Amino acid sequence: MKNHLANPLVNTRYMNSEDLARVERRAVEFFCAGTGGPEEYTGKDMLATHKGMNINEQEFMTVIDDAMDALQKNGIDDATRNEVLAILWSMRREVVRV
Numbered sequence: 001m002k003n004h005l006a007n008p009l010v011n012t013r014y015m016n017s018e019d020l021a022r023v024e025r026r027a028v029e030f031f032c033a034g035t036g037g038p039e040e041y042t043g044k045d046m047l048a049t050h051k052g053m054n055i056n057e058q059e060f061m062t063v064i065d066d067a068m069d070a071l072q073k074n075g076i077d078d079a080t081r082n083e084v085l086a087i088l089w090s091m092r093r094e095v096v097r098v
Ligand code: HEM
Pocket: 010, 013, 014, 016, 017, 018, 019, 022, 023, 026, 027, 030, 042, 043, 044, 049, 050, 055, 059, 060, 061, 063, 088, 089, 091, 092, 095
């Protein structure tokens, strides 16, 4: 979230959210649940979340770049980062132009 807010390509998307603390909490849950738990994801599915936002390909790539950067800054190894990259990329049809 810190990266997104500092990134001019996507920051207005997040600044317009009514409850950024909730989005951040859910994003953490989503990530933790998707990488083995034990946290549970309590938010909406990806299609329902992003429907109507008209997110484009560049924004999608930017959000993934931000996530990769955060993982690298936190010392996550190459193999794990690549795995996360593939998983995030696989969600594009539920996020881009939906
Ligand atoms: C694979 C990529 C992505 C994942 C895994 C993801 C995941 C999530 C999650 C878990 C939430 C919280 C949902 C909830 O509160 O129920 C969320 C919300 C949000 N996402 Fe994404 N997202 C992705 C891509 C994007 C992109 C590319 C954008 C636009 C630049 C975006 C913009 C937003 C916004 C603005 C919200 C907040 C909506 C609100 O205020 O309720 N997301 N996302």
